[in-house]
Amino acid sequence: MQALIKSFLFSAVILLLLGQSACRYPYYTPQAKMARKALQAEKKARKAAAAQLPASDTTIAASDEGLDQLPSTDPKARGGQKKETDKLVDAPALDSLPPSDSSQMALAAIDSSGTDSLALSQADSLPLIVFNPDSLDSPVQYDAKDSTIYDLMNQKIYLYGSAEINYGRYQLKAGYIEVDFLTSIATARGFPDSTEPSGIREMPYFSDGNQKFEAKKIMYNFKTKKGKVFDTSTEQGDGYFLSKATKFISKSGDSTASNDVLYAGGCTYTTCDHKYPHFGLRSSRAKVIPGKLIVVGPSFIEIMGSPTPLALPFGFFPITNSRKSGLILSTNIDFSPNWGAGIREIGYYQVISDQMDLKLTGDFYTRGTFRVNLESNYKMRYKASGGFRMSYARTVEDEPGTPDYSLLKDFNISWTHQQDAKAHPSQSFSASVNLGTSDYFRNTEPSANLTLQSTLQSSISYSKRFLGTPFSLAIAARHSQNTSSNTMNITAPQTTLTMNQIYPFQRKIQLGKQRWYERIGFSYSATANNSFQIADSLLFSADGLADAMEEAKYSVVHSPRVNLSLKLFKYINVQPTISYQESWYFYANEQSFDPTLVISADTSYDEDDPTIISNIDADTTFGTLNTFRDYGFNAVRNFSAGVNMSTQLFATGTYNIGRLEKVRAVIRPNLGLSWRPDYQSDFWGYYGEVQTDTRYPDELTTYRRFDAVPSGGEQALLTYSLNSRIEGKLKRSRRDTSKQKSNKFPILNNLNVSGNYNFAADSLRWSTINLNANTTLFKMVNATFSMVFDPYIADENTNRRLNTLEWTKNGRLARFTSGALALSTQINPNSLKQLFSDPYKSKSKKEEEAKSFDILQQLSLNYNLRFSRAYIEGVDSLQFTANEISMSGAFRLSKNWDIRIYRMGYDFDKKRITYPDFGFSRSLHCWEMGMRWQPEQQTWNFFVQVRPGSLGFLKLPVNKTRFDDY
Template sequence: MFELQKLSQTSTKIGFIKLQTNKHPFLLVLLFALLAQYLTAQEKPLVPLPIKAVGDTLNPPLLPPNILNDSIGKKDSINLDSTNTKNSMLVDIIDYKAKDYVKLSQKDQKIYLYNEAEIKYQDTELKAGIIVMDYTKNEVYAGRIKDSTGTYTQTPYFKQGDNVVIPDSIRFNFDTKKALIWNSRTEQQAGLGSLGSDAMKVLASITKKENDSVYFLKDGKMTTSKDTVDPDYFIKIRKAKFVPGKKIIAGFSNMYLVDVPTPIAVPFAYFPLTTGRTAGLIFPTFTQDPNRGFSLQNGGYYLPISDYVDLSVMGDFFTNGSYGIRTQSIYAKRYKFRGNVNFRFENQITSQKGFSDYRRSTLYNLQISHSQDAKANPNSRFSASVNLGSSQYYTNSFNQINVQNTQNNNLSSSISYSKTFPEYPSVNLNLTASHNQNTQTQQVNLTLPTFQGSMERIFPFAKRDGIKKGIIQNVNFQYNVRAENRITTTDSLMFRKGMFENAQIGARHTLPISTNFKVAKYFSVTLGGNYEDVWTFETYKRGLDPDDPTSNSEVVLDTIEGFDRFNKYGLSASIGTTVYGTFPFGEDKKIQAIRHVMRPQVSWSYTPSFEQFYDTYVDYSGQTQQYTRFQGIAVGSVPSLNRANVLGFSLQNTLEAKVRDKDSTKLEPKKISLLSNLNFSTSYNMEADSLKLSPINMNGGTSFFDKKLTLNFSGSLDPYTIDNNGRRINTLNVKNGGSLLRLTRASMNMRYSLSNETFKKKDGKKDEDRAEEASDYYRAASGGRTDDLFGAGFDQSQYQRREDDGEDIENPVYGTKIPWDLNIQFAMGYLNSNRQNQVNTASLMFSGNVQLSPRWDLGLSSGYDFVNKGFAQTQFRFSRQLKSFDLRFNWVPFGRNERWDFFIGISSSILSDLKYDKRSQRILR
């Protein structure tokens, strides 16, 4: 009995298999291998099989032909349509290689790569000692190999995109992108920059890669230490979720120091790993103030507002109610501008309310800095440099970062906008608001604003592009104007209504005319005149008190509101030359020659008397006194009552020496400045009734020891004597039994800087360049000193530095290198105007630093006042770099700013909040 069954088709049906884009080229290698084997088999001779052909008892077809055609032909026609092209299986080429061998095993369906094996596919790169590929599962395994000594070498290096993992072994699936990683080590950049010290190293015994952006860690470690095999510290995490470049979310975590657990632990932790500017908390420092109680200082929040602007808000809070707030905003736009705005406010409370020693005061300080790039607009420029606030802010501030500015006695500010109109004649306009504040007297001088305008020089008798010759063609003039709104007040009235009560407004116009020419080839002659017109909106009348004119009362000032003006003019002339003198000693001498350059000049000026601007009043003794109503106006000097016909004399000197260079290969001698400048000036008034000769003013400066020692000095020599009351009289001092000239005042300032590099051979870079770089690094944004003569403030951001790798330090056992530096500054003032013969000022300031070892620094800054017999602010400081940690201690042992601070914390900015910071506060006396 026969059973019917479906007849097998005798035709071959060709189906197109959909090629997968996530398959990899090793499948293509297998396909080529099978195809080669098949083609080889086709070339062999055909051997007929001894099987008898038997015909099929079934008569085809069981299915109708139209059904066969529909089921086969229609599908094939669609697949062969040129408009429906399928993607290829491979989207990129797999590159693989190995040093010893590459083995293809068809039996195991694997490829073996041994010794310096590498695989590259798209954004995935794998290097290891041994690599095994399973092309059926699309998996790869990589591990280490042993060298001849039995040591494991060629640790796998796995990189996908920007993420790099260095494990002991790894198993990775190309399809799912999942991986199992044993003993992985990866480095993540975090923070504002990409410095090596800001790299977080993440280590884990087992890591599971879920996808391109998520990893799961077990028994992990996090550290910023350079040594990942034996780190000096790490944070141990039991389980964690790791998103490269973004964050680590961990369970129970605690800190280990040299493999020893510490009590520093948290039940869960979040570690941000984002690069660039990211909003976040700024952790405070716990301190104790003997006057204000416990406190949290320097805590706050950082907010990046945009790509160009950020904002930091920090505060200090004390248990007695005192608090301080500081905001800082930095902004910058490339090729346009950059700057910052800082505002600091402190509400200081001493003791408790109800006690007799209770005090409350408020202090503030505002700093603004803005600079415009020269490329932004060549004809328009805006700049600002502001430093204003309470006069006692730096001296009374309870924050340690202001220590180095406690000796700053002056605050100044300037905000200006300038505009240039380049068409001939070009005009420059400038609008400025300025501020100057004396922190000792608390007096504040403001100009809100100052307007200045100037027109370029015009030569009316010469062509613009021609050469100007002679007295006529060199005649030129220009126009200048200066207008001010001047305010004099105190810091207690700043930004209050009474601040503007004494405002003065005025303008000064000047029109200088001059010409110059040569006489006898070597003498330069200048002739000129000047016209000045002054406008004011306020003048002052003087007189006696009308209610009591007979008493010894003071002169009463009566302010007269309204526009008023005066003008004055004068003539001037000068003649000068340059005289060179060389004194040779011979080319075989060490000092070959000395060169003396003198620039003498004789000048003349004439100013008439302007009696028309003077008034009179009768004082209490019946004598008539003259005065001008323009005394004390905002701009310009008052018109002179006496005619002046003055001859002026000046002499400038420089002294240089040519010495033989120590380097015998140099042919030219070396020039050394013996006297940078030595200047003398005096004048003789031919119209004066007495005291016609003015004191001789002198100033000069020089440097020694390759500009390590700089010396500046000045003085005044008076030819006249004084009476018993200390007033100058019309008698020459030499005729009164004294010297030819009487020294009335003198001052000297000396500075000496040296270091261990001073006595070494030069490396081609000038020391002054190094000094300039150092001053740029230590430059104080608040307008204080740029060096550490007054000590260094304690600001964590200033001390953030690169982590020490412990390898590149040059410190041999023999011939140990100990870097050091020393800065000394001495200032002295002498006063003898009334025969007091007194040294009124004499102080010595010094600061020094020494590096006892490559990671140990000591520093000291102090000074002594020889007149007041007391020490200036003294500070001891030392720091120790403990590889991944920084340790610092600063101490001001005595004085108004007596305090200390101690810090130990991680150097890297990523974990900078892991620290111990203990500091005292200034003790109020």
């Protein structure tokens, strides 16, 4: 009875599958013959089962077999026991289309007379559905484009052509898949195809959400979540793991495993993505935890399929996409004739939090030279981001006791901090710090851009706006360092209180037109400064810093300002201004003269009378000038008044020269009057006089008693300037099909002429005339030009200005004295295409042009020319003080060859190349070779290495520093 029921259920499931599948199997295949026999047997079993079932029987015994395999007709297969509580469990269709009709699921009524301890009472209205513990936990979906064949006798399914099985998060694809429901194993293969690069068409592919790989053959058990693959390649981190045979276990299939695990034999780990890797670490066995680590046994390095003597007893390769704390193993072994053998960039990395990290690295050499770097980066969302780096270098040259021995100690500190705009509505904090010893980059970095830095600058600032008021507060610290003189100028702190411009006479309720006095504006600022100068080597010396602080300069500066804007004749803007500045100093810089004669050791005396000097060399000092501070409160006042008038004029000209249609000029003339008293007079007391030589008692030298005082001499200036912008308009080309009628282009972005006339001066009332202009050439070249003209003649021997106008003597307005020209451009493939491509060419020709432009990746050109005109030995001569071109860029000569010019210049005046810094690189697919050379500093670097990654330790660097002799 039970065997008939099982046969009936098995046949019903198969019919359901056949009815829902859209695939047909070939008629004469063995599987088709077995399927027809099964249909005939099913018909007989159905009739027998219907005849033997009593009409009053309300229970149907269900199979305990798993849903993933066909039910067995042998009761012994489930232990030889039959429970009265057995119920019919409907197996879901394997193609993921289970019947929606609830009548197809037989629910057994609960028999209260049964011995099952979990039985429910007959009064319970909720039926119990019992699932086999070996059943699958989710439906299996499958599909095939060519055909699907069902082997009912052997309980197998064959999928042909783009076959695919989906089971939960598991996905299996291949050209051919065979599913055995008795063992729950799916076997996938591809089709041999010589036209494919791999030799196999529709290569088997497997994915479980965590790992993905392709192989020639894949076997997978849906129950145990275990599988085996043959000739596979999986991507692990930044590398690839190749193996002949691999067994993988999913964590959901092993209760003791917390991760997916791969066990492989005959394996290779490489970062080369070629079909046949150019190199790799070959091992007989390995264990892989995807996303975490790879552990290999005895291994050796293999290059181009050939083993090398480079062997490892074992290997451990962390694989992670997230940050992890741990040691930083060096990939850079170096040797220097002066420093000895060394290891570079070794250290430790610490993850402090999700927002911050810390890295400590160092370079160490056997002869005592080392460099240590401490670096930290942080990023707090909606708050701030930045980075800190502190470096210390100790460079030993030659051996102690030798003439060339030297010990250099250098440091550098850099810090950047940027507050997010959303962090606070009224407060902000920013920092950009770059300070250290002047020779740090020259001794540690061969880069041209770093070595040629003439100044280092730093700034730390905090500001706060007082909401609802015009006031704001700013506190800053600044640093400026000259790398040539090794001196630092530090201003810390600098506190500024600012009141934005207010209009105190403006009415709260505006009725009618605005009165003139309502436009009177008032602003104010107060700044407290403390600054000092110190040598970079003494910055962290207690005595050196204390001495520098004793000479610190400190003051408080108040700057109120009143201004007014008026209209004259509707078109002229009139702006009267009154400015006042008061500086508070708590000391005065005084000078005194000591007339004591200072005689050098080589001074000769009269032989007869030693008190009589017979000969005095030029280095004899006739008196000494002493400088000291006279402490006390002092106020330095500086005020001026003036008025400026400006307007705006427009000029347009129509032309028919070629495509040039119009020229338009915008002219902004400005005329001003200003007055300032003579602060050098004794009335103010800002200047002092002192004798400097006992031989000339009547000659006095003027000095400033305070750190910042206005320049001497009364000024009553008439200032003038003429600012203009000129642009042109081109007619549309006949071949241009766009709707744009014309095209505007700048002729001169800006042209400015300025100067002044001093009514209060007793001579040389006209100032020099300054001319500045800038424009853009060919839409890609920025050009800046400046010239200075002098309306007075010059002395032919001393080049000093004489109080005679050029118009009077030479009949010209002014003479040329100096000028400068600067050209700069940034060129890339896109800019070249826009400049030289013809928009009316065919698409194929445009693509050919684009390939030729790809050679140039990036190019930056700068040209500087400075010249002056002066009398040299009585001859009016033109001198070039600077005439240099510099460039940087990258060029791709071919797919694998690159040349990079970090910096290269040529001085036309000295006729020599200025500090070249360039290199080249050759891509060898997964390897790369390159060299960087700085001939001026006699340093170079050569390397052959694996591209950066897990196997980055495969590297051969050869370096030469400026301390090495060869």
